Amino acid sequence: MAPPRNVVKIAVQMRDAIPQLIQLDQAKPLAAVLKEVCDAWSLPHSERYALQFADGHRRYITENNRTEIKNGSILCLSTAPDLEAERLLRGLQSESCEGRREALRHLVLLAPDMTFTREVISRDGLQRLGSIIEDGDDLGEVLALALRAFLELMEHGVVSWETLSIPFVRKVVCYVNMNLMDASVQPLALGLLESVTLSSPALGQLVKSEVPLDRLLVHLQVMNQQLQTKAMALLTALLQGASAAERKHMLDYLWQRNLRQFIYKNIIHSAAPLGDEMAHHLYVLQALTLGLLEPRMRTPLDPYSQEQREQLQALRQAAFEPEGESLGTGLSADRRRSLCAREFRKLGFSNSNPAQDLERVPPGLLALDNMLYFSRHAPSAYSRFVLENSSREDKHECPFARSSIQLTVLLCELLHVGEPCSETAQDFSPMFFGQDQSFHELFCVSIQLLNKTWKEMRATQEDFDKVMQVVREQLARTLALKPSSLELFRTKVNALTYGEVLRLRQTERLHQEGTLAPPILELREKLKPELMGLIRQQRLLRLCEGTLFRKISSRRRQDKLWFCCLSPNHKVLQYGDVEEGVGPPVPESLPEQLPVADIRALLTGKDCPHVREKGSGKQNKDVCELAFSVSYDHGEEEAYLNFIAPSKREMG
Secondary structure, eight states, X not given: OOOOTTEXXXXXXXXXXXXXXXXXXXXSOHHHHHHHHHHHTTOSOGGGXXXXXXXXXXXXXXXXXXXXXXXXXXXXXXXOHHHHHHHHHHHTTOSSHHHHHHHHHHHHHHTTOHHHHHHHHHTTHHHHHHHHHHHOSOTTHHHHHHHHHHHHHHTTSSSOGGGSOHHHHHHHHHHHHOSSOOTTHHHHHHHHHHHHHHHOHHHHHHHHHHSOHHHHHHHHTSSXXXXXXXXXXXXXXXXXXXXXXXXHHHHHHHHHTTHHHHIIIIIITOSSOOOHHHHHHHHHHHHHHHHTTHHHHTOOOOTTOHXXXXXXXXXXXXXHSOTTOOXXXXXXXXXXXHHHHHHHHHTTOSSSSGGXXXXXXXXTHHHHHHHHHHHHHSHHHHHHHHHHHHTSOGGGOOOHHHHHHHHHHHHHHHTTTTOOOOSSOOOOOGGGGGXXXXXXXXXXXXXXXXXXXXXXXXXXXXXXXXXXXXXXXHHHHHHHTOOSSHHHHHHHHHHSOHHHHHHHHHHHHHHHHHTTSHHHHHHHHHHHHXXXXXXXXXXXXXXHHOEEEXXXXXXXXXXXXXXXXXXXXXXXXXXXXEOTTSOOOOGGGOOEEEEGGGEEEEEEGGGSHHHHHHOOOGGGHHHXXXXXXXXXXXXXXXXXXXXXXXXXXXXX
């Protein structure tokens, strides 16, 4: 006869003892279960013991998580968390360096467990670890272990980062600024300062004032991937916490110190593969740098600004007045104004007063910046564009100014200029770091592409919107390829001619229409059972292979990974934390299990609890699109296993 549903068969281990095979009644209080286990081994004082999962992080069993114990689970009997916390904290005060080191090693192992963390924190464990970090008597393994334990304990959010003292933060800053520091200490110190900067504006200002940008540049130039990643993490955290003016000053300084060239040569094109966390920080750095264009994009042209009027005249003169000559020498003022208005119209402005065209925001003054940059840095191409179109029939001329204004809007949309940084995105463009003035240089390539496409389409003024749609497609398709340099982008985008775009569109349309044709539908209906079986088999295989997921907290983007897969017999989901850089774990090594039979439903997007908790800000849109949750029976309550898919492809 099968055991009741609330009874599970498990094994309990203890060091130097024969394991017990027991039937655990989930309805029985945990204290009573512990007493029975201790009595079987003739152990008095059962209140001094606790049960832990034998695998993974050896989490303590509590009344809250005991429903995670399933048939076949292996538990171990160990010291109760309160007594273990007291023992390890006493070990931190040991006169023996080896004793302190051993206590810290155990603290690091148990710190991921919330039950243990609460016991440590309630006994002033954070203060004791803080004293070790502040004293700095041992700058090697002891300090590294203390920093790691401190980070793990703080990660639970029981104590706010804002409660840290200024002397403590300054001491951690010293470790970041110190030369000849142990290689394991500085990445941890940088990680701690990143958390402080993201969580506390006041302490973030302290970190900003105490950690020179030059020091972070030194760390970035060390050929240690972990150190580089943590230095880049702190750098982007400092930039995000800075005001717009401070951020511009910081980025200008970093570019002067050749950070862009270093990233392009030694990080993006490094022999070692680029980690997900570094890819995210490069995305953030790109987004913040492009964000410097936003004020110009949001500012309309001021018709009363002498400087802006002179810039417009310089644009006209570069196209129509040979060097050293001036317009209409000897002509009356009215005649000169008439000639200027006509030449501005030849430049492609819709109004005889070009200021009216540039009052639109976006793109505002950014469009004028792009046109001036093109005229000054590619004068031959600029003159050729304007004069070539001036000589065409009116209905076939490509309006330079109108095209430039619309193209600037398009580039801002494609590159997300002015949008908040995503918490998880890794979608940076390598060519951004391969080129100074990358936005303006991209405009120079794109405006020439637009003129080329205009001619290929034999477009007239009425076709302007159609041309812009084709150019958007050309740019979007090429940017999606992530070319490594501007020259490679130029080559690829120019190869994507109007004819090629039409061919791609037709292929995609035929593919869509073909699947809906009556003969295809009839054949598909006949093959449907077999196809569904193959699809089910393929999906089960993919689930059994498993996937790495990133842990996302409401406070900040974390760099921790966890792995989830379906067991070979398709009966349980197996999951657990893994280290970055390590291959997919063996399913049997994963500590957590969720029976498929307990699953209630699959939720996606805004229905997921972890998306509802994060709110509905624009920065969470991408998280919402990648979020899904599995709801399951947790005792008599409903619980959730929450996921953030690595990509839209994986989500699909």
